[in-house]
Amino acid sequence: MSADFEFQEARSLFPALNQKVGEQVAIYADGPGGTQVPRAVIxxxxxxxxxxxxxxxxxxxxxxxxxxxxxxxxxxxxxxxxxxxxxxxxxxxxxxxxxxxxxxxxxxxxxxxxxxxxxxxxxxxxxxxxxxxxxxxxxxxxxxxxxxxxxxxxxxxxxxxxxxxxxxxxxxxxxxxxxxxxxxxxxxxxxxxxxxxxxxxxxxxxxxxxxxxxxxxxxxxxxxxxxxxxxxxxxxxxxxxxxxxxxxxxxxxxxxxxxxxxxxxxxxxxxxxxxxxxxxxIASLSQLHQSSARRQRIVAAMSRIQRYETELSQRFLDAAEAIEGVKVYGVTDRNGLDRRTPTFALSIAGVAPGKVADLLGELGIFVWSGHYYAMTVMEDLELDESGGLVRIGFVHYNSPGELDRIIAALAAIAGSQS
Ligand SMILES: Cc1ncc(COP(=O)(O)O)c(C=O)c1O
Known part of the structure; x- marks a missing residue:
């Protein structure tokens, strides 16, 4: 995994992120379902x-x-x-x-x-x-x-x-x-x-x-x-x-x-x-001195997180939308990325969402599929009967290298259909 991303040091504080599946370090792209915890929490x-x-x-x-x-x-x-x-x-x-x-x-x-x-x-x-x-x-x-x-x-x-x-x-x-x-x-x-x-x-x-x-x-x-x-x-x-x-x-x-x-x-x-x-x-991610008020550090940390996550969104959308057969839902306008979190519901033509999640899981990429209790969303998109959507969600501890590995896996799954 590349060590050159902004939150690499923060990432190293999370023991669970060392989880392996086979030879591969696992990728937690299931943040919207629950995040991992830094050692300080444990x-x-x-x-x-x-x-x-x-x-x-x-x-x-x-x-x-x-x-x-x-x-x-x-x-x-x-x-x-x-x-x-x-x-x-x-x-x-x-x-x-x-x-x-x-x-x-x-x-x-x-x-x-x-x-x-x-x-x-x-x-x-x-x-x-x-x-x-x-x-x-x-x-x-x-x-x-x-x-x-x-x-x-x-x-x-x-x-x-x-x-x-x-x-x-x-x-x-x-x-x-x-x-x-x-x-x-x-x-x-x-x-x-x-x-x-x-x-x-x-x-x-x-x-x-x-x-x-x-x-x-x-x-x-x-x-x-x-x-x-x-x-x-x-x-x-x-x-x-x-x-x-x-x-x-x-x-x-x-x-x-x-x-x-x-x-x-x-x-x-x-x-x-x-x-x-x-x-x-979270406050510690601000890069402000410990002596600053906690709220002030949280404000700065969140702005740093948001900046990084917007970059992830841009990178993900550019790459995912270039894969034939992949459709990403929600805000895709690159000028409107401040109106979304880096949580992406998507479909791959010809592959059931549950199957995509299973295939990714075998590669050590943890994602959810289905409705994730957003049942009215799937009903209104008329996807409730067909297994909903695959959900890939990032938080600040996810690296660009992980994102690229996910994209390669999605491309392989989509490619196996054509
Ligand atoms: C947007 C949203 N609201 C509510 C909940 C439910 O939260 P809890 O598990 O704490 O009851 C979830 C859990 O996935 C959620 O994503």
Missing amino acids: EAISEALELGISNLGGNFVTSVRADSVVLGARQAVADFLGASRPEEIVFGQNMTSLNFALSRSLARNWSEGDEIVLSRIDHDANISPWLKAAEDKGVTVRWLPFGKDSGELDIAAMPGLLNERTKLVAVTYASNALGSISPLRQIIDAAHGVGALCIVDAVHFGPHGLIDVKELDCDALLCSAYKFFGPHIGIMYGKHSLLSEWTPYKLRPAYDKPPERWETGTQSIEALHGVTAAIDY
């Missing part, structure tokens, strides 16, 4: 367990340590998301569970005849919780479509979907299938314009760009640490006023203040220590 999790942690709220050393680990993780995530305070950060099992809990709570204030807006480009974790809540309450669901050719949300449709009965708009920050980044500013403003809440799924966007919840002014935003180089933990940001005002489903003796009032049961405290380490790892 060490943070082990350290928490080795030093000893007890449950929260006691007056003895291992409980005090647990309190400090949890608070540290809340502060780290607040820095990661640009939140005003750690009390706006809620932890849970994963994004899906947090969103189900949120939907239960918010639906309490809905009545028959109310409306909500969901997007056709979203992962089902930001669709089904709301669909089920709407079903329970007799609430009408309106759909924000995406362009079949552009692979981008059709923002022009937005005004026609909103009215004074709209309670909520749920939308993704970026599509985990097509990579398209949503025009969130316009969507959130439009939702607020009719008094509706806006809930954002930032799970896919998390490792690719800077999130600033204050600037977005979203009401809640959910993400998952395992998609941004951390352990398997779900995260929800909520505006403090709303986390105080909304009523969660919660056991009786538990805290009545946010964020604890939104958390059920005992958290994975050791994993939370890993979340802090993952965010510190």
Whole structure:
């Protein structure tokens, strides 16, 4: 593997990236399904367990340590998301569970005849919780479509979907299938314009760009640490006023203040220590001095990541689109690469997506195929019955050399058809 790419040093911090399949070093092009973790995350999790942690709220050393680990993780995530305070950060099992809990709570204030807006480009974790809540309450669901050719949300449709009965708009920050980044500013403003809440799924966007919840002014935003180089933990940001005002489903003796009032049961405290380490790892990519504020380092790191990933997107599109029989979905306009993440859903004429993924897997190239829970995307592209699409997703630890190896493999698979 060539050692001449910008994030080579960072890459060497990830033990799992040394995985071999046969003689070949594996290529993790499955980042949208979950990323690997740097050694610092593994060490943070082990350290928490080795030093000893007890449950929260006691007056003895291992409980005090647990309190400090949890608070540290809340502060780290607040820095990661640009939140005003750690009390706006809620932890849970994963994004899906947090969103189900949120939907239960918010639906309490809905009545028959109310409306909500969901997007056709979203992962089902930001669709089904709301669909089920709407079903329970007799609430009408309106759909924000995406362009079949552009692979981008059709923002022009937005005004026609909103009215004074709209309670909520749920939308993704970026599509985990097509990579398209949503025009969130316009969507959130439009939702607020009719008094509706806006809930954002930032799970896919998390490792690719800077999130600033204050600037977005979203009401809640959910993400998952395992998609941004951390352990398997779900995260929800909520505006403090709303986390105080909304009523969660919660056991009786538990805290009545946010964020604890939104958390059920005992958290994975050791994993939370890993979340802090993952965010510190991202901050470390900034090349700014350690003494700079963590948020400032995250801002700089994300801009560096985005610059590099745009180069990867350009390189991938140029090479993939040159292969006969390969069709790449989503934004392909080279001037619009800032409107996508380096996540590419594609097809190869004459080869089923599942077969392509299997063949790549045999070569040590890890990718997904199918719908990856973006079921409405595949339905609207009329690909749901034919096995969906192959998804090749990069993050900053993927090198140009890996990308070239993937392209060569795709060309060989496509070539075997002609
Ligand atoms: C865009 C998006 N939203 C939500 C989820 C669900 O996240 P979790 O696994 O934390 O429930 C995923 C997982 O793949 C995703 O890609």
